[in-house]
Amino acid sequence: MIAVLINIIILLAIIALFVYSKLTPHKDRLSSQYRKIFDICDKIFNPVLNFFRKIAKPLQVGSGIAVDMSQIILLMLLLLILVARL
Secondary structure (H helix, E strand, O other): HHHHHHHHHHHHHHHHHHHHHHHHHHHHHHOOHHHHHHHHHHHHHHHHHHHHHHHOOOOEEOOOOEEEEHHHHHHHHHHHHHHOOO
């Protein structure tokens, strides 16, 4: 039972990371209801992503275009934890 609960939490974290990454550029335009939820996610993800940003710099994929590797690293870690638990 606890293993299923942990898997659900990891799945929700993956979904939250995806939504967080999509909403971050638009956080100033969120309604107050969604801004509160975003701020909670920001308090969780921002320190973790800042830690990974120190480890892996953005990957330059074009002229003035870079991919934030910290989000990819966190996603890979969450997926690895999920797969290892199955």
